[in-house]
């Protein structure tokens with residue numbers, strides 16, 4: 753597995769512009785959004801209310817779950833088809849390992865639970881390593897291997913898949929086609945109801961279009 757990504761590090765993608773490869777642009781943008789969330793947590797003052805810490809942990813669960821599920825539906829099958837089955841399997845295994853940690857964090861309801869800090873630390877570390885892995889070789893290779901028309905088609909698929917992506921970890925759900933997509937879609941309404949309880953309806957408005 754790759755070493756920890758440097759904070760704020762921007763991967764270099766030479767060759768295709770963002771209009772030629774909107775898939776990579778979108779993925780990088782989502783990765784930067786996750787990194788922002790991680791830094792927000794890491795920069796919380798020591799006297800921060802444990803409720804606020806756990807709430808930020810829950811937000812990580814939601815954003816990572818959406819991102820990971822969408823990649824599982826669109827990105828990894830594309831990597832397996834056009835680039836390397838081994839790379840796709842490794843990324844899937846990394847995602848699955850992170851899901852186990854997310855599931856443990858998701859099960860915590862008491863902000864005073866001493867496991868919160870360690871589970872969030874692990875979540876951040878594993879996600880950074882995974883992002884580094886994707887950006888260091890998988891995405892540049894896919895970008896080079898595919899024509900702009902195919903990359904644009906995948907970017908549209910990626911955006912559409914977010915609409916049927918769960919917002920919570922489901923580590924025991926199928927991870928491969930054809931059963932992964934219906935399993936994820938089935939989980940969405942249940943996740944949404946639970947998220948309304950956890951975050952409040954007002955805070956979930958940005959999730960309605962999942963833009």
Ligand SMILES: [Fe+2]
Nearest residue numbers: 820823882886
């Ligand atoms: Fe990923």
Ligand SMILES: [Fe+2]
Nearest residue numbers: 779823883886
């Ligand atoms: Fe990613």
